[in-house]
Amino acid sequence: MTEPGLRGASQRSVPRADASELSSSALHGGAPPTRAEVRETHTAVVFFTGDRAYKLKKPVDLGFLDYTTPPARRAACEREVTLNRRFAPDVYLGVGEIRGPDAEGAEPLVVMRRMPADRRLSRLVREGAAVDDALRAVARHLAAWHADAPRSPDVAEQGTRDALSSRWEASFAQVGALADDGFVAGGVTEVERLVRRYLAGRERLFDTRIEQGRVVDGHGDLLAEDIFCLDDGPRILDCLEFDDRLRYVDGLDDAAFLAMDLEQLGASEAAAYFLAQYSEYSGDPAPPSLWHHYVAYRAFVRAKVSLIQAHQGTPAAETASRRLVSTALRHLRTSAVGLTLVGGLPGSGKSTLAGALADRLGVTLLSSDRLRKELAGIPAEQSAAAGYGEGLYTPEWTARTYATLLDRASALLSSGESVVLDATWHDPGQRESALRIAEGTHAHLVALHCQVPGDVSAARLSTRAPGTSDAGLDIVTAMAAGEPPWPEAVSVDTSGPLESAVSQALAVVRPWGTGQAPVFRRPIWSLTRRAGLHQASARRPLDLTHTASHLPAPASGELL
Template sequence: MTSSPWPGAAVRETHVGVVVLVGDRAYKVKKPVRTAFCDFSTPERRHAAITRELELNRRLAPDVYLGAAELTGAGCAEPVLVMRRMPDGRRLSALLAGGADVSDELRQVARAVAAFHAGARRSVVVAAEGGRDALRERWRRNLDELEPYRDAPLPGRSLDTVRRLALRFLDGRGPLFARRADRVVDGHGDLIADDVFCLDDGPRILDCLDFDDRLRYVDGLDDAAFLAMDLERLGAGAAAERFLADYAEFAGDPAPATLAHHYVAYRAGVRAKVACLRWAQNDDPRAADDARTHLALAATHLRRGAPRLALVGGLPGTGKSTVAGELADRTGAVLLSSDRLRKERAGLDPTTSAAAEFGAGLYDPAHTADVYADLLHRAAGLLGLGESVVLDASWTAAGPRARAADVARAADVELVALSCAAPAAVAAERIRTRRGSASDATVAVARRMATVADRWPDAVVVRTDAPLAHSVAQAARVWDEAAG
């Protein structure tokens, strides 16, 4: 007699359902309850819920969700969802807990989710529910529902940070969300590691959100971010980043990193609320820790994902272009250079010389004003699309700096002001020895600029006669601290 590969029968229970595991089958019934989220109080309602759950989950795992049946006897007919039993040891969460390398499995999951989204239902109604206004309303509801838990178990300061940064991001990113309307789909809605099974023939993704259709109508990146958030919560931060990168590759999604951070934060906020509800029901300290962990995760991603406008300035030879480039590389920001833009506007190759006396030729006041106006116009467009921007220019005049501050305010982003400085002799030597630069400044021009430069009291001075790594680290610290 051959023994069964499955463990013995088992029962799993939640606050709204019961799953009975027998052999290679799982049988799920709804409890006759009515909550704020669902109403299963009658057999008819439970039957409708089982039918809907079957229909929705077959989109991703048709060979797992086998059908609906009825448990009959004693004059009753209880609707039952019949499922293929999944091996517990192949849960993504179990594999992570066991220290397995799940890189290949997560890449398969990313491919499966992207393919699902490519064929998922879209409509005007779906797009509206996944747009900026609907997302703001979901944030508002979640944050309001977290307020009763301020100070216990949630730290009030973190709650305030999450509210401020979440709404600020939404306020300034109208163009980004408008552009992504066609990426809003009828998705999964509740993608967590416990419900992903990594089998030899590919992943199975179970248990989508079925009690409120509107909560499944989300940007595909938002849907994927739920799993990324859960992976990070489980201590697999690097795996979470790879998963989102793989998803973006398979989905052909050019979303800015700031949007991914925002969606991860939103999903963490949702789970913080769920943990608070558990804590309120039974005063479980583990639920309190879970709530704080998720809220901290939300705050971290909102800080990382807050778009910024950085002005990296200084006199010629102070290393501003080098620092600006390194800062952009380190933060993923878009780099715009006044020297390059000036040549572009004149139809010149960046390294083609347009050298002139101070305030003459391409460097006369009219050309310079146009270059700064163009820089700021381009920056404003990028900020609205969720990109952070680093502007490499001298910024020696107060007028353009004031207009840059106006752009930052209009886009609801922080302004980072960095003034690069080096001893005059060091700067002069750099000017004399540089090759292949877009800058045309001479030592004489640099000296003349120094005599007319306006004070820049709001800027953080970055010394560039120190090792480059130290200068860039200082600039990065200012950048990181800007989100508060």
């Protein structure tokens, strides 16, 4: 605990005549009294003297906490020490007592080791100091705590999809009431829509998080202001203590709190780095969409608090609320789970575009060419060339390939993974099946139809090296003769450079722009581990495929 920038502190100090002298004799010592620096929050008065800080609970009743009686204040002090010793045992020294000259009894207070102000994480970030090492240490510390944190049915209950939905809806109701009083933060309506759509299709994801033991008794209030970066490791202070249910969180939610705070300090790259480090140390395979969703949740909760403060007349609070709602909206847009169909005739460049698009978005790529050969039990690069509608390309084989492709996409979408599907999408019935999958998983569906002049396609096919696709010019000619219209798809001109096609595709898939929020990417080990686990599981055959980051790009930058 250190004095500058105490979170929630008022702009004035407690009058020195009231509380400027704190004697060690009052804390059962015998040394002479010393002058104390004093700061005040909504619920406590904190005295700083020498190498100690003393936190005295105020006799207040704020509805969500009641400190109006001495036993309640003592219990709160004891609980604060017990809970925070989990993260910083050498900072929370115990519960002491202070007795004033006119007091009838001793007043309990939390006794803490005083932290150096110049090592506060928020200060380091504001000053532009290098913080990667500090954030890595915080991520390791937090992941280690989460690994050993208490788990129970009561804890797990707070990690369900419905529990999170209830917390979101409560915040929406509170913000709506404030809006009725004239305090409006733009974008709230879109936030509500995106949140409800994400949660509606992701029950499986949250159930899996509970099965994996990811919901823990955590910190619940992880802010850069309360983290001190010392030479022998970080000290994390001030966990949430007044409501256990709000501290029972997904470990990723706990980490996302700090990521959100770092973004508000103007350090979005540091926020993404911290989450990646947390994922590394915790071995957490969560989809990036969940990272974004939890950052958005934390931003919106703080926006709600800022709106309440604006309603109470706090200067600049309304501006802060707008900024926080904007942060929530950017992350929710980025977290939106999407199903993107990239189709077209062989030689149109669809596979190259699909791979580049998936890589740019940081999402999963599924390829019908690779899957068809997997189902046949042959290597993806082995030729299975046959006449039109023959061999592995009969209607029966094609129907089986697309059905499996969509089954795997459905499982991924339900688990919070956005997916790019690389196939011709020649059959309107298969397109309709993809639409039903998107509707059932509440995913955003986009269809892209790659188109090139016939001579460009022919030139590409004549020079293409052997690979996963077996189609030659004769197949393309037969398919083109019977190609049905695809009015739902957006045409993409893939006759030019790859980057041009990617830009066209991104304008459709991300109409609000690609700079909304950092693209969170899991460590490579996580991608490999997911693929291996799913390959070994007959019950959950998810992405038996290649992530886009593992696909080689054409050396020339051209579409093939």
